[in-house]
């Protein structure tokens with residue numbers, strides 16, 4: 001098998017509007033961002049395109065803007081830049097955890113936040129994080145601009161609410177004024193590899209140190225991120241301590257029904273998911289200032 005892609009044309013666009021127009025004019029076209037998922041697919045000829053539309057030159061699309069409790073990330077902001085951003089690490093530690101856990105520095109320095117989300121690989125780490133943080137995605141298409149919620153954006157493996165002429169332009173996260181913190185943890189298939197399972201958790205504690213609100217999201221076990229509603233319902237109103245978290249984590253096995261494959265049995269996936277819920281919630285609660293074992 002050769003490792004060269006088939007022939008294609010290439011265009012570098014200067015706006016999302018131009019990207020949408022070009023996408024709708026050429027049926028077999030694709031956006032090119034960091035190329036870390038797309039180029040291997042083209043090289044192995046799993047996929048072929050007639051036109052690649054490079055969005056990396058769109059002015060402002062690779063920026064990041066942080067206000068007190070909110071963050072706006074341009075689609076072409078690199079995962080490596082996210083990892084290195086100390087302000088993000090302080091206010092949105094879940095993003096730092098996830099960025100740091102992605103592949104290796106080579107992939108992180110090229111791969112973009114928008115590409116990681118738009119590709120919607122079930123093994124990708126940013127989708128569950130965005131669901132946990134209730135992110136909003138600004139999408140530009142031939143019919144104009146709209147905002148999609150992360151919780152409904154991911155439809156299944158490599159499938160999102162975007163259609164062919166849509167481009168993901170930016171991501172917005174608002175963490176509110178309360179005592180909110182977050183964490184992301186994952187179990188890799190092997191060293192440096194994609195996730196076998198991951199958990200993204202956002203917690204908000206009240207003044208008495210109890211769970212006021214939480215969103216616990218399982219990644220990579222199913223074809224799209226899954227909000228563990230039973231876990232969050234269990235946590236609500238309870239003291240944020242290790243006993244409560246253990247109780248919540250113990251519910252996971254009865255609430256998910258994963259399959260078995262070459263990488264892991266269903267039982268192992270359930271076991272790991274439960275441990276990851278425990279670890280993500282414990283880290284998030286510690287970061288919210290509660291000293292738990």
Ligand SMILES: Cc1cc2nc3c(=O)[nH]c(=O)nc-3n(C[C@H](O)[C@H](O)[C@H](O)COP(=O)(O)OP(=O)(O)OC[C@H]3O[C@@H](n4cnc5c(N)ncnc54)[C@H](O)[C@@H]3O)c2cc1C
Pocket residue numbers: 030031032033034035036037038039040055075076101102103104107110111112113114115116117118119121123124125126166167168169192193194195
């Ligand atoms: C060896 C290796 C290991 C990896 N390990 C991990 C890992 O552990 N965790 C993880 O999360 N990821 C991992 N990845 C994937 C990596 O994070 C990719 O960078 C990411 O999935 C795609 O981002 P990209 O910018 O490279 O997008 P590209 O490869 O350029 O594009 C990917 C797809 O998304 C579309 N696209 C890109 N940007 C947009 C946009 N703004 N709007 C609409 N469509 C868009 C493209 O058309 C294409 O279909 C790994 C990749 C490699 C090569």
